[in-house]
Amino acid sequence: xxxxxxxxxxxxxxxxxxxxxxxxxxxxxxxxxxxxxxxxxxxxxxxxxxxxxxxxxxxxxxxxxxxxxxxxxxxxxxxxxxxxxxxxxxxxxxxxxxxxxxxxxxxxxxxxxxxxxxxxxxxxxxxxxxxxxxxxxxxx
Numbered sequence: 001x002x003x004x005x006x007x008x009x010x011x012x013x014x015x016x017x018x019x020x021x022x023x024x025x026x027x028x029x030x031x032x033x034x035x036x037x038x039x040x041x042x043x044x045x046x047x048x049x050x051x052x053x054x055x056x057x058x059x060x061x062x063x064x065x066x067x068x069x070x071x072x073x074x075x076x077x078x079x080x081x082x083x084x085x086x087x088x089x090x091x092x093x094x095x096x097x098x099x100x101x102x103x104x105x106x107x108x109x110x111x112x113x114x115x116x117x118x119x120x121x122x123x124x125x126x127x128x129x130x131x132x133x134x135x136x137x138x139x140x
Contacts (some may be wrong), residue, residue, distance in 0.1 A: 079102060
């Protein structure tokens, strides 16, 4: 039996912003204190399924999420990301943007940031890793 989508009818206590096309809510399983999600109201699987208007409002709501996070937390940085497809780690197939506050010292070495989705290629600053991939040429 399929479970209901957690973003189609989220817990109202987690919602802190309601826009025309998007909602912003606190993540139920936060990666760090203040982890927020911006989700489309319309149930679409991923970024490439959304309309231009939905995408614009998602990006605008990232600023709303940041302001709400900073009202109660003092992050030193952010990771902002979208997983699109199972191969990219998406587990809830309703478009959502992660706004993850980062704090100095929350990991020993944050170099690579979102690039660490592929851990062996995350640190592009090394000269050459065990995987044989030259670091400097792979910056993106």
